[in-house]
Amino acid sequence: MGEPMIEIKGLCKSFETKNGRVDALQNIDLTIGRGDIFGVIGMSGAGKSTLVRCMNQLERPDRGQVLFDGVDLCALPAKELRQARRQMSMIFQQFNLLEQRTALQNVCFPLEIAGEPKENARARGRELLQLVGLTEREGAYPAQLSGGQKQRVAIARALSTNPKVLLCDEATSALDPTTTASILALLQKINRTLGITIVIITHEMSVIEEICNRVAIIDRSAIAECGRVDEIFQNPQSEAARKLVYPEGRAARQLIGRRCLRIVFDGSSSFEPVIANMVLACKAPINILFANTKNIEGRAFGQMVVQTPEDQALVERMIRYLHAQNLTAEEVSGYVE
Known part of the structure; x- marks a missing residue:
């Protein structure tokens, strides 16, 4: 593993529900290297989505540290945290595109919010649509796009601010196997050509095996096992890993x-x-x-x-x-x- 991009130390997160307190994450320690394609896998309710939301501070941890490129996000004031978040983009299972905007306008949206001049934003948007293979669909609205095309637009939008990290929360769960394979190949291309660190949250071991070099297996709100994907496949140490491989x-x-x-x-x-x-x-x-x-x-x-x-x-x-x-x-x- 190379130089750390994200370091999580002693992270804990709980929620109060009508049935009492639920410990979503318990003493999580995790290091994600710069340039990794890092997978986090677990069954539903294991805590993996909470973990990724703590990485970018959409959920504030109860305790612990989240070091992003050496800076503790948990200790940043609101303004500095917003600036740091621009370097950590996220894509979701349901795409979250703006239905009244074209593909190009969706990609340009984060740049508009950041105050980028319109022509610069459009040039950057077209560049990114070319990267994800949608040059000819820049004028299409989300309703006119397939699920795979929508996710490609979402990926282009996430790249518009030149992030250092791309967080993918079940990004292929709504897609068929063929489309999933094409999206994973695109993420691998982005990792290799742009050097962006990618974190993939999933419940599917096939996704981890396809493109990840390292993986953390989360079980019952804790890390059950962490290591290289090939090493865990060959010799799983935990019961959670054995169930997966x-x-x-x-x-x-x-x-x-x-x-x-x-x-x-x-x-x-x-x-x-x-x-x-x-x-x-x-x-x-x-x-x-x-x-x-x-x-x-x-x-x-x-x-x-x-x-x-x-x-x-x-x-x-x-x-x-x-x-x-x-x-x-x-x-x-x-x-x-």
Whole structure:
């Protein structure tokens, strides 16, 4: 991880409800590096949207610090906080475009508020619409645009103030898989060409695997696990991480008479001959229950779940064999199709 762009230290946030106090975030410590595409993932209600709103101070934390490029946003007076927020733009699930404005006018809106001369704002707006692939739609109103086009306009608008960070709160949740893939590719292009740090809030592991280099898993208002996406995929340490990365998101469950191994490879070797050679070397059959591949940061990763014999010594021998082939292998307590 490079130089920190966002550092969160001891952050806590609670809300008072009619049913009493709810602790939305508890002692969050998190560092997001400059230039990262950083994912925050968790189930609904885990606290991830509250966390992103605390990052830009739309929600004021009860305790803790949010350091943005070395400056504690929690300690800034209102005027300085508004100036700092211009460097931290946000896009949302529902686009939030102004229906009575064209695509170009929507992109120019933040610049108009900032007092930018009209011609300068329009030139910048056209430049950004070209970046997101909507040059020919500058005169279209939101009602005339598809969901993917609306999100592209929202992204262009978010970039109009030249931010250092782009916060994406469930930005692809309302989109179909093909459109989601195109939006994620656009965000990756923006990160690479403009050097903008991107924070992606999502409940979909496929989004994290597609473009993020690091991820924090939030569970029950706390950080369950944080690290490189490929490392967590290969060797999840927390129960929350295992639920996300195990096949189809299904955590292993105890089944009488079943023992299973989860085997992970990173594309440097093919798992079919390795498995065949393991069967020959250990002189014991296995039953393949599941196998798939994933693209994580442009690298092919795969996982396989196999049912093994009941003999503990034989299972340990299989694990040693797989480790010798530089594959990640762990015994899980069962697997349900």
